[in-house]
Amino acid sequence: MTELSLTRATLEARLRQIGVDRYHDKHPFHHRLHSGHCTMEEVQAWVINRWYYQSRIPMKDAAFLSRCTDPDLRRIWRSRIKDHDGGEHEGGGIRRWLKLAEGVGLDPDYVASGRGVMPATRFAVEAYIRFVRDEPLIAAMAASLTEMFAPAIHTARIEGLLAHYSFANPTTVSYFRHRLGEAPKDVAFTLNWVLDRALTRADQEAALGALTFKTEVLWAQLDALWHGYVAGNIPPGAWRPGEGQL
Numbered sequence: 001m002t003e004l005s006l007t008r009a010t011l012e013a014r015l016r017q018i019g020v021d022r023y024h025d026k027h028p029f030h031h032r033l034h035s036g037h038c039t040m041e042e043v044q045a046w047v048i049n050r051w052y053y054q055s056r057i058p059m060k061d062a063a064f065l066s067r068c069t070d071p072d073l074r075r076i077w078r079s080r081i082k083d084h085d086g087g088e089h090e091g092g093g094i095r096r097w098l099k100l101a102e103g104v105g106l107d108p109d110y111v112a113s114g115r116g117v118m119p120a121t122r123f124a125v126e127a128y129i130r131f132v133r134d135e136p137l138i139a140a141m142a143a144s145l146t147e148m149f150a151p152a153i154h155t156a157r158i159e160g161l162l163a164h165y166s167f168a169n170p171t172t173v174s175y176f177r178h179r180l181g182e183a184p185k186d187v188a189f190t191l192n193w194v195l196d197r198a199l200t201r202a203d204q205e206a207a208l209g210a211l212t213f214k215t216e217v218l219w220a221q222l223d224a225l226w227h228g229y230v231a232g233n234i235p236p237g238a239w240r241p242g243e244g245q246l
């Protein structure tokens with residue numbers, strides 16, 4: 001027997017509930033970071049590893065564009081790449097992340113080289129790119145909807161960093177401030193698109209599954225960070241405190 005489709009309101013509520021239950025704002029590493037309890041070495045490890053996620057987001061969006069046959073959808077989606085890459089002179093999110101790297105005492109060239117990124121970070125991020133490249137379009141789009149929950153964590157991060165760490169200032173937190181303006185437009189479009197088009201139960205489950213998968217991509221990165229740099233089990237080849245300093 002085929003299952004009944006969910007109403008639009010129920011599908012939206014279930015998507016939002018995934019954030020309540022599984023978003024990485026609940027991860028102990030984020031509590032530690034935002035409450036000022038991270039050491040500078042832990043902050044540096046976070047900046048280096050999170051760089052990998054950051055730097056691969058536009059590649060993930062390019063993978064999306066490469067399979068998207070609808071020019072209207074491509075036109076809207078390509079603004080995501082612009083948000084991160086920016087223009088030649090002013091740059092975008094990537095350049096702003098490297099300002100944060102400098103602010104925490106890391107050589108931005110070292111961070112941008114990707115050397116020292118933990119294997120688990122790499123595996124999680126690569127899985128996201130592959131998911132977007134290979135899964136049905138609706139799932140590829142729904143996976144980005146973790147951004148529904150990102151403004152709250154970015155606000156908490158800006159406040160937490162400014163309150164507790166001497167490296168925090170308008171330049172080093174500007175990456176997160178910009179995201180507060182950028183993410184809502186992406187979310188509004190993508191959420192409507194998914195709710196308008198996921199009409200069969202199978203497509204609705206695919207969207208829900210994609211969002212769950214994405215929360216796992218994010219959570220796994222922080223688990224690895226904790227294991228490596230809070231619990232002190234740095235994997236072979238990964239960044240060691242003292243490397244890549246300014």
Ligand SMILES: O=C(O)c1cc(C(=O)O)c2c(n1)C(=O)C(=O)c1cc(C(=O)O)[nH]c1-2
Nearest residue numbers: 057143144145146147149150153154179218
């Ligand atoms: O700091 C965060 O917690 C966080 C989370 C997420 C997310 O939920 O995937 C993104 C971002 N930041 C972010 O800055 C960003 O550009 C971004 C793009 C995407 C995406 O899936 O396309 N997620 C996120």
